[in-house]
Amino acid sequence: MQINDRLLDVLRYELNKVGLRTTPPVLDEILLVVKDDKPVAYIQEDGYIIYSTLSSKEDALPIPTIVNQVWEMERAYQEAPHMHIGSVSKYRKLIEYNGIVLAARYDGDGQFTFASWQYMHDNNAVSFGHYFHKNYYSAAKADFLYRSGLADRSILFQLDELSIIRDTLLFRGMQDSALQFKEQENLDNLLHRVDSMLTLGNEPLLVAEIEMEQES
Structure with a gap:
């Protein structure tokens, strides 16, 4: 998957939450992740991560989870069609099942908003929206699974x-x-x-x- 500006912005936003930042892509789209100007990891275009020998285990620990989620969000968003309902046409439909739809909207500044709705009126309207801001993709997916009946809340850990x-x-x-x-x-x-x-x-x-x- 090509590293585009949106993916870069989302990646920077998520890395910044844990005190990391990136340099611009260089050398065949390799991103350098740094903390206090010290190299932590190199991220290739396909999301493969190479860790710097200068980095600490604590600094490197969040990177794979962040990279996997950002690449997954971007891939899903690229492949998704726009919602066919005018009132929510700014969203793209990621998946639907059993009358429940999960959709995404890119708000800029590295942030996605995800929403799950129940279809109404022969799928020509939606209601009962649950919204997940600031890239809370995992929570949005879990909510969709439970609302659509694909998963049972009893499997959740407290x-x-x-x-x-x-x-x-x-x-x-x-x-x-x-x-x-x-x-x-x-x-x-x-x-x-x-x-x-x-x-x-x-x-x-x-x-x-x-x-x-x-x-x-």
Whole structure:
């Protein structure tokens, strides 16, 4: 997938949340991720990440999760058609199932807004909107899965259960000296995902019916 201006802006916005920034693309579209002017990682056009030997594990930990999500958001947005309903035509339809649609709108400044709606009137209107601002893509996908019936809310972990899982992962990462490099990398990625879920769990995820658009 080509690295375009929108992808770059979203990537910079997400990296900035964790204190990282990028330099402009150079050398066959390789992006340099830095912290305090020190190289942390190199990101290729296909999203492949090469870590700098000068970076700390703590600085590098969030990068794969951020890159995977940004590349997924951009790919989904590029391939999505515009919503056929005039009141929400600024959105692109990512997926629909069982009368529920998940859509995305790019707002500029590196930020997507995602929305899930229920179709009304022979799919010619939508209502009961749940909105996810500032690139909360994972939360939007989860909301779509539950609203459409593709997933059961009972499979969700509670926040206290996630905290236990996080502590267990941290303990193993610090104590298990037999971990191979790939195992350590997978553990770090999982730990960052759990941290993101815990952070997200403290945010107001659903903001219903607050957009200016007339949904029906």
